[in-house]
Amino acid sequence: MTLHADLTRALGVAEWQLPDSGFTPELHMLKETLLSLGNGYIGSRGSFDEATPADITHCEGTYLNGVYSSEPITYGESAYGFARNNHKMLQVANGKVLQLSVDDEAVTITGATEHQRQLDLKTGVLHRQWQWQSRQGKQLQLQSRRFISQANPHLLAIELSVTALNFSGDIQLDSLLDAGYPGFQKKDDPRVGVMSIADSLSLRQQHCDAKQATMLHQAHGSESRVAAAMSHQLPANAKWLANHCTEHCISQQFQLSLTKGEPLVLHKLVVYCHNNEQADDSQLQQHINMLLQQVCAQSFASQLTAHQQYWAGFWQQADVKIGGDSALQQGIRFNLFSLAQAAGRNGVSNIAAKGLSGPGYDGHYFWDTEIYVVPVLSLTQPDTARQLLTHRFSQLNAARQRARQMSHPRGALYPWRTIGGEECSAYFPAGTAQYHINAAIAYAIRSYYLATADSHFIREMGAEMLLETNRLWLDLGFFNPRQQQRFEIHQVTGPDEYTAIVNNNFYTNAMVQLQLEFSLLIFADYPELAAKFEVSNSELQSWQRAADNMYLPYDHELAIQAQDDSFLNKKPWDFATTPADKYPLLLHFHPLVIYRHQVLKQADTVLANVLLDNRISPAQKTRDLAYYEPLTTHDSSLSGCIHSIAFAEAGNTEQAHAFFGNSARMDLDNYHGNTGVGVHIACMAGSWLSLVMGFAGLRVRKDGLYFQPRLPQALPELEFRLCYQNRILQVSLSADQASYQLISGKPLTLYHANQAVSLDVGAPVKCSAGV
């Protein structure tokens, strides 16, 4: 285990909050990520209400999920079939800015004292309070509340309260809708403004009057147009002064009259929408006007209440309680909170690797969704899980096209990274070669179906995705005549990106086998599907034959499953002489150097063993873990949570706890040093999997839920709820007891340590914890 142990604990520890006090410039960008807000459609970073001084490293960003700009990828040497365009999650106008000035002096963090912020995870509100003093000694007390509504997907709202502490008089407010901010502004960095929002948007229309302002933009390289608008709810004595419009920014200026000691409260309401398709500019303008009118017609308080109700419902269902460790408690809650902020819920968006919290990975969707997020949401927010899968279904045609580009006459190949459906990976050995994205999508369909029994989804979407991805596998792999017709898949990259373009990656082959067998089950359970999609018996038989003859490489000398045909024959990596500052390896060694050694970035065979459940014997899993984990750098944030589960399964709950801790606080403690450009969504979901699959030992099988609790000593209590096939189940674990309570839904038989436990709605059933 070589986990990255240095931590930067920028925020305080509290079980339901992220408390921030004072101001440390070096931590500002990190906090912008951690204090970001989102509702699955809009995301906006936790920057200040006022302008951030230019000498402070920061990264402004407000994003719309599923909306993107596109630009051609440049290659020094290109080749046929290389990804042609890169999508970028669209940055849109920043509507957060409320810039106060006193005697023409801007109120900024530079003059702040007693600066405090709290992100309230329970309600999804970012609070701030501070004092400010002008050069002439005028003092203000400032307070604000900000939220991005979970009740209205289009709304970002801010309440600002200003109190003059030692004077009475007028001050000025500039409220901005700013589509010209630099995306990443770094002190001493000559590239200031290089990634400006202006690089991805062109102005189409601006409108403003004394009451409101709107902007319409075209996203570069795509059909998307976006609109943003703002209005204010101001006290009666506020006076509109002027609007200043430039190509990229509208500023509305107001005069505010302060009376010493009397708080002045105002609200800013910002709405966003987009339209990819038919609507013309005037329709989009009408739509944004309507959205703005709607929110202006309601009070800030009522809109906040609706938002808070969402979160109350969310936590009732999703909360996880951990005994004995406030930092981990905070970590798991922050992670669940972040998932809920990031996941698209409209069927035309997904969940980006960094959610909506920063520009990392350009906002692309990866397998993170399917292997890490969907299994969590299927058991906690199944409607959202379905929306993510619906989004993949909406891109099935694009995946078919990609398969044709890759010379497959049939089937669909999902892109390794994308927003709009097109392959955006500019480095195919760790991109397109990760064909296992197809198996990940099948795995997510399976996870969702096992958790929900949603036959409508299977009939309308799931089966077709399985069918088309199966066809890809059958054409990609082959029955090797030199190896007794076993089914082999060559020249793929598995999850471990420190090994690339190999033959018979164990993970890939095993996951394809799982996919084919699940597909056969589905097509047997829903016989109408074969007719609907014109699937012949011989095609079904070919799935069976491939599954039956799937080659799963095994090394008899070591008695372990081989990561691929060549991995175990490679030179061992020399960990002893690799200093700590050479990690992550990918930043210090050419890919060829990494590829030719036995060294892993992340769980690969170990991940397969976790996902394959009881298809692999516990003893085999333990041997594999013992071999591979010492070779694993965990340079990927997707690795720790899986190892936590694997160690728990192997009975080593102490190691499992260490890995869980790393995953649970990956971002809060900035373990990988890059949270400043966004949180690690898959890792966040994975930390829930560590608890539920690891410590509670849950496996969802066709015949029900299987628990095998094994709490580490350092984690004496664990409580969580699950949605399972229209039921709500509460699970409470302690060192000596497991308690299962059916909150709602039909009676259920589950398995505790392989013993059947029957539940009716009502009192919990308690079982001895011993496994």
Next chain:
Amino acid sequence: MTLHADLTRALGVAEWQLPDSGFTPELHMLKETLLSLGNGYIGSRGSFDEATPADITHCEGTYLNGVYSSEPITYGESAYGFARNNHKMLQVANGKVLQLSVDDEAVTITGATEHQRQLDLKTGVLHRQWQWQSRQGKQLQLQSRRFISQANPHLLAIELSVTALNFSGDIQLDSLLDAGYPGFQKKDDPRVGVMSIADSLSLRQQHCDAKQATMLHQAHGSESRVAAAMSHQLPANAKWLANHCTEHCISQQFQLSLTKGEPLVLHKLVVYCHNNEQADDSQLQQHINMLLQQVCAQSFASQLTAHQQYWAGFWQQADVKIGGDSALQQGIRFNLFSLAQAAGRNGVSNIAAKGLSGPGYDGHYFWDTEIYVVPVLSLTQPDTARQLLTHRFSQLNAARQRARQMSHPRGALYPWRTIGGEECSAYFPAGTAQYHINAAIAYAIRSYYLATADSHFIREMGAEMLLETNRLWLDLGFFNPRQQQRFEIHQVTGPDEYTAIVNNNFYTNAMVQLQLEFSLLIFADYPELAAKFEVSNSELQSWQRAADNMYLPYDHELAIQAQDDSFLNKKPWDFATTPADKYPLLLHFHPLVIYRHQVLKQADTVLANVLLDNRISPAQKTRDLAYYEPLTTHDSSLSGCIHSIAFAEAGNTEQAHAFFGNSARMDLDNYHGNTGVGVHIACMAGSWLSLVMGFAGLRVRKDGLYFQPRLPQALPELEFRLCYQNRILQVSLSADQASYQLISGKPLTLYHANQAVSLDVGAPVKCSAGV
């Protein structure tokens, strides 16, 4: 055999000339390549003396070998150690242009009749004669001769003769030094001018007066500065009118007075030089002035004579005579001519993949030099061979640096493609991963040394290159503890670029073994070297151990040498359903599709077998050839010549002849359709190897020259000369007889069909041809 058989025979067939008649716009760019001139330093394409009309697809280009501009390589996803900059062979000012005008009407090809050109291979002169008629009916007879001097590396000279056929009067001449031409101008192509010379040069100085003009430029991204100058030798009645200078072009205007029927003859002299290092602009200016003065002080005739003397000497030594096939005779002469035009001879330049004949591959140097060209030059122009190796030696420090970037604490790694020494490959799987470039350099050192016994070179340069590349191999490979400590080399790409990043490429491993054993021999024969380079006994022993334990993969079932650890286990390529228009495969299939199939771009194991000589048994070679050739697309122009040798060695002289024909006329018949951007230098050298290694069966071994003649029926006679260790040997082969004649040098014993033949200077010794 799937050789590309469509041919475009743009020029006529003649044994010592490339005749061109008429004007076909679609063939113009191809002819620009074929009629290009060069002297190893300057190269200039065979464009017209006057401006080419803009609607004709053409590609102007004048180049300096070893001089380059450099620009950053852009990656969609970059990684540690990726090549950072791309070098481009420098395009310099075009000094060829002599634009005549009659009554303000430009004399261009559009008004031409009876247009004839001949590139004379014997003398290196491009001749042209044509007639032109103005819209008003005035007729000119035009003749020109152009050469790039082999006697003065800085000189390009043109003689123009103009005769007014039906009028007397004044015409105008604009003589240009043009550094603003577009590099590639294609009809209907919106990218006109994109690759303009102006993108790689910045003007520093211009000077001109009535007699001469000079330009100094800075090459972008490098330290190189270049100078070009022109002057004229004009008849007495020519009158200077004016100079027109723009940033990128100087035009000198003259009035010429024609008398009907009387030829007016003028000469244009253009000189080029560069300075990479200390000299400042004024020194460079002085140098170009001095060069211009020198050439202006001599007559055109005397300079042409010096040039022709070089070629006479060249052909006396290098000519190859083939009986019975004028087209092939022309092909082999054109190929040898092109090599002599392209090869750098100053120790600070090499031979580009396209020579100096076009912009293809940006003028980069590849292994083409060492595997294809140096073995030819070592036996025909050993001084030039030494200069090419000297150039590699001059870049040894850059190769050491590259090895460090690639995490090797010792040794040197030569770049896959470069001009200035830096790795320029933007696609590492078919670039940096081709570590075999190191072994190619060692092979070239060995070839040169066996042919010349040049111990001075070995002591001063060769041994150090061997030592440093050996060190790289010892660090790259490892003694595999799981495989009885055999020496393995992983994650490399062999010559066949349709298979990438494999373990234990047979070619690579075998060539490293050859290199190590040759190095051991050298360090044994020159014991002072170990002390000079502080090479310990244990280091020498490690070479021996690696050579002794080198793993050479072998498939016992097929009884063939395996291309690598995984190749033979891959899915066969479906040639039957691949239509002809899908070749070359690389333009129609994603690399992953190609990589996962048994399909080759070019000779790989077959190449090893040819180079390894009698280390591999003839029966083994024959089996390997029978397996691999049918899987080979020959999409690389480097493939045919090697297969010609292999088939000759296997006794199939008919196939060998077909492959030789393809290589011999690769460019003249434009078999790969891309000669328009430059000739295929390695293939050209390879065609000589086909004759000499294939049909004459020559192998140069430590104990002498071994011949095994086997002429195909279609090639009943073959005659060539060799330089061998300060001797000149003439070899004349016919169907029934081989004749060996020592022209100069010490007595020699060679081997004919393994029988010793002793030669003294004088009469030839005849042997029966039967093998």
